[in-house]
Amino acid sequence: MIPAAFEYSRPTGIDDAVRALSEGGEDAKAMAGGQSLIPMLRLRLAVPSVVVDLAGITDLGGIRDDGDALVIGAMTTHDEVLNDELIKTHVPLIAQATATVADRQVRHRGTFGGSLAHADPAGDLPSVAAALDASFEIAGPAGRRTVPASEFFVDYLTSAVQPDEILVSIRVPKLGGWGSHYEKFSRVAQAWAMVGVAAAVRRDNGTIADARVALTNMGATPVRARAVEEALIGGPASADAVAAAAERAAEGAEPSSDVSASADYRSHLATVLTRRAVSAAGRL
Amino acid sequence: MTVTEDRSGAEVGRDRRRKEDSRLITGRTMWTENISLPGMLHLAILRSPMAHARITHIDVGPARELPGVVEAIAGRDIADIQGSLPCAWPVTEEMILPDYPPLAVDEVRHAGEPVAVVAARDRVSAIDALEAIEVDYEPLPAVLDMEAALADGADLVHSGHGTNKCFSWILDSAEAGTGDDVGRAEADAEVVIKRRYLQQRLIPAFMEPRSVVVDPTGEQITMWSATQIPHILRLMLAMATGVAEHKIRVIAPDVGGGFGGKLQVTPEEFIAFAAARRFGRPVKYVESRSESMLSAHHGRDQIQDITLCAKRDGTVTGLSVKLLANMGAYLGIVTPGVPLLGAFMYNAIYKFPAYRFDCTGVFTNTTKTDAYRGAGRPEATFAIERTMDELAAELGMDPLEVRRRNWIGHDEFPFTTVAGLTYDSGNYEAATDKAMELFGYDALRREQDERRQSNDPVQLGIGVSTYTEMCGLAPSRVLGQLRYGAGGWETASVRMLPTGKVEVVTGTSPHGQGHETAWSQIVADELGVPFDDVEVLHGDTRTSHKGLDTYGSRSLAVGGIALVNACQKVVDKAKPIAAHLLECDPADLEFVNGQYQVKGSPGAAKTLGDCALAVFTSHDLPDGVEPNLDADATFDPGNFSYPHGTHLCATEVDTETGRVSIRSYVAVDDVGRVVNPMIVEGQVHGGIAQGIGQALFEEAVYDADGNLLTGTFVDYLLPGSPDLPDFVTARTETPATDHPLGAKGVGEAGTIASTPAVVNAVVDALRPLGVSDVRMPCTPERVWQAIRDARNGAHEGGERS
């Protein structure tokens, strides 16, 4: 299909963009890589009157080292993320998950920030951000604010970013001493996850000192598998213990049933994939 | 068969890069979508959001008021000129053939059915204006399930006809005199296997969406369409609308794929035709991908009840098939005929003594079904190849052993089957031996055993499919017996140009197959001209006035023979001229490597080009010789062509998640003599990929109200290259005997063969767990569910004993 007509603006500064969005009101939409927005425009599921293209704002790009964390500009493309040495060194989980996103063409246009702002529970990066306890810097008419991952994903396709706000950057704590793994299950190679599991594990010799597990597509937002984390932390770093903890993966999750999978099956997958992800993260 | 050996020329049999590919791949060519004509209007079509409803009110007026819009019309505005869409295959005399208005007039019968059309100066204005059209629908009950549709008192798709049963068609070997009685076979059987298979609905998913341009301003009304069948389309337009045939010209420019999905005469073509006539201006309609998925015809959608009777030694004694075939809401060009193309194939490569096929066509409130790669034959092959595996499992035999016990031996050809066809040639032993060797069958069986012993969560399965199919559609006489509305011949003409170059006109209509290359190779050998000196013209009823187009793996096996025959006529016509130029008796000349030479003295020679120039000037021709070397030929095959082969598939099935991965795939196909091995390889690869698509990925799903849930490629999953293994392909070569080229069709073979090979492999992996079937597509969830069900079932069984 062809999108309905809209106005187009391409500001070069964050403040200009915020202004353009405020002026546009409810009907204005920010566009990052357009890889989710343009399909929605084409299907006329989104009919904005103004599209504010963020591609001209250089301040939204780049990845920088900020001590115990990395700060990733919202407009960093998936491809840039994949090729970034800081990410590979300090948060390889992001690189590993990003490598499973879509195909090469989409990864060259789609952005890290766009994926998160879009808040698609089937997207791979929201659960990764949740597992990493990332925090989000947002610019709006009233200035800047910072939102933790636990409050960022509000509902299905709804993040804490308001219509007149812009996601500026994402701060991700470095994972020194942690092992991590993203386990994605999809029916064809280049597709969204039916279920995915992001796991990070810190071992202290024979025990699991700390663990973070978050699930993709097991509800309207990414879900932290707290029951699994609790079962793991302080327990032995053994295959049996991981398997037992993983059995609790779907506790509290509310997966949907749709054409691609039933809720029951998703819950089952969550347990299998959690076992695999945690085992790989903990090098078991 | 010796004829074919004499023809081993320089071009035929060699890999040639396709001459058409650079323009097709770069898109620097004329697709229908590229065409722009002076004053052309763009059409957009409003489609029904409901599966079944009465249109109680429709007002296109508000759309007319919008900027850019020139006209808007509803069904009743063109009811007098739009015609009813034709079905060319009324399979029985009693068959119900409902009215099929291109633009619905007062009732809609499937979601996506066109109800109004807007014409605007640009495409966007036309699409935008659709929202302004007011339609009131009074919902009627949607008939979706075939068995419910046939029950007494069922809601009706076509209330005027009193039933949802379109036709019933029976082939019984005892009645036809081609075999024994199945009832007796079942009564006497030592083993009876009964299975139900569901052939899910598929979407052909050709790459180029359908599009059509109509120019009504010339003496002939010209239609460009992304179609497989320009010739049939012209005829049908003439017959259905009353516009005289010679006043219509149809052009299929370059067309981006079809797979049977463009073997259709579409509502959109008829609507554009009527709109152009009505407005007196050129119009263009290009469908969106969403419209294509919703309303271009679908494929498959059958329920197959199979009864296979056998002795305990594995010899099959009879086969009975009860088939329900979903027609959808209306009958397309060959909708009812598709299951009949399968009717002759359930007995496959086997010597079954008794056979009965009993098919019922059913109307439902869904998009119509029609041809999709293989059309009827993949369904039949799937059912029999799955069931042969079930028989093997029941008897504890190797699946290949059961097949060997029943198949036609290479020394038994020609062989007349229980369905009444005569297979001219084949060698199932040779293809199977080669496949087993390439596959490493024995080693894989050993690994399978080990994984079973060790309870590996990832089990290994081996799937077999020994297939044949009938293609090269088709002997006209047989089509007549089956009540098809046309013949099955094909035509070609050769034009010798004064410079010795050659133009070939073919009645086939390539849409990605590479005819221009293969036809050039044939002509190069037949006429002794360079490959690059041949131009192949097709797809325009003005240059190619006659033809039956491209489908059913017919183009080479039928059209290619017409071409060979036309070339031979040219060679014969030029001979007296060459003799005249060489001042010898024609009887002393032979045509060798493109040259006429005097037998025994190869020094003096004339080429066809020399003769063409002599004909052009005509200054010095022998008396009584017409100055014309051009020739045409029409070939009506005496028989179908029967490619066959053995496909072997190894799958790894993760029993924890249900995921199936194909580990290795070997295809040994026998498509007779090969013109261009590279093209054949491409057809086999693409065919296997689509067959795997049905086995593991693809399914068109409707919800309970008749809305298509799988309306985008996010939900309708096509496999991509990362989802497919490297295919190991090889060939055996048993030439077809019906014609001089020895070639058999290859377009559908891969699709027909691969689906059962994959599903057999999935079931084989899981059989020790108690699984005996997995419904297609074998999604991870279905596999997981099958394992769960089997475990629960086994558990109960255990308690009882």
Ligand SMILES: Cc1cc2nc3c(=O)[nH]c(=O)nc-3n(C[C@H](O)[C@H](O)[C@H](O)COP(=O)(O)OP(=O)(O)OC[C@H]3O[C@@H](n4cnc5c(N)ncnc54)[C@H](O)[C@@H]3O)c2cc1C
């Ligand atoms: C074929 C295909 C396959 C895909 N497969 C996957 C997959 O497997 N896994 C996966 O995770 N994703 C997948 N995606 C989605 C892809 O990752 C997108 O890039 C991503 O979802 C959106 O990023 P974007 O930069 O394109 O955002 P856009 O499409 O431009 O925007 C998406 C939404 O976020 C908002 N937005 C974007 N950036 C900002 C910002 N800085 N501030 C405020 N709001 C903003 C927009 O207003 C819009 O509502 C796929 C996409 C396609 C087309």
